[in-house]
Amino acid sequence: MARLALVVFSQTGITFRQGEVLSDILRIPLIRLEPQQPYTTADIDWHNDKCRANREMGDEYSRPGIKPLPLPEDFDLLFLGFPLWWGTAPRVVDTFVEASDLKHKKIALFATSGSSPADQSARDLQKLLPETKILDAQRVNGFSRKKLEEWAEKMISEADNEADQKGS
Numbered sequence: 001m002a003r004l005a006l007v008v009f010s011q012t013g014i015t016f017r018q019g020e021v022l023s024d025i026l027r028i029p030l031i032r033l034e035p036q037q038p039y040t041t042a043d044i045d046w047h048n049d050k051c052r053a054n055r056e057m058g059d060e061y062s063r064p065g066i067k068p069l070p071l072p073e074d075f076d077l078l079f080l081g082f083p084l085w086w087g088t089a090p091r092v093v094d095t096f097v098e099a100s101d102l103k104h105k106k107i108a109l110f111a112t113s114g115s116s117p118a119d120q121s122a123r124d125l126q127k128l129l130p131e132t133k134i135l136d137a138q139r140v141n142g143f144s145r146k147k148l149e150e151w152a153e154k155m156i157s158e159a160d161n162e163a164d165q166k167g168s
């Protein structure tokens with residue numbers, strides 16, 4: 001069965017709460033993705049064009065620094081959670097995926113948002129990770145524990161099927 005890892009970036013705690021439930025369901029630690037320079041309230045005032053978050057999101061090459069994080073070496077499937085910022089993953093997530101060795105791994109994305117769907121984040125991250133299989137991007141606002149569990153099981157079984165097909 002796929003070996004798992006769970007990484008979450010959450011600025012105001014909403015994605016983190018769903019990540020904690022997943023951590024409990026999967027019985028693996030939640031690894032927090034944290035920016036080197038924490039975001040202040042003013043930094044994420046997204047109604048202000050000039051706030052730090054909006055400036056970063058407006059620049060596809062922006063890669064804000066992140067704190068080192070204890071990603072296990074041996075995993076097959078990464079559950080990666082974040083809030084949607086301007087319809088996609090925050091740039092700190094880009095920093096993380098580019099700095100980590102995710103070649104030949106599978107990723108299941110989960111996100112929370114005010115209303116935006118998560119699909120765009122999968123397309124954007126897939127471009128950064130041509131050799132990684134992104135299985136899904138699921139918006140998990142309001143997901144019950146049962147619904148999260150069902151989704152996680154589906155992701156694990158997809159990861160296992162892929163591995164079987166490759167004969168690994």
Ligand SMILES: Cc1cc2nc3c(=O)[nH]c(=O)nc-3n(C[C@H](O)[C@H](O)[C@H](O)COP(=O)(O)O)c2cc1C
Pocket residue numbers: 009010011012013014015016044045046053054082083084085086087088112113114115116
């Ligand atoms: C900079 C910024 C941009 C955002 N852009 C969107 C957006 O495009 N669509 C949306 O539905 N919500 C957007 N939101 C709202 C967050 O996605 C939402 O509040 C999310 O659940 C916060 O998760 P967190 O508590 O884990 O940080 C944005 C929030 C911020 C701070």
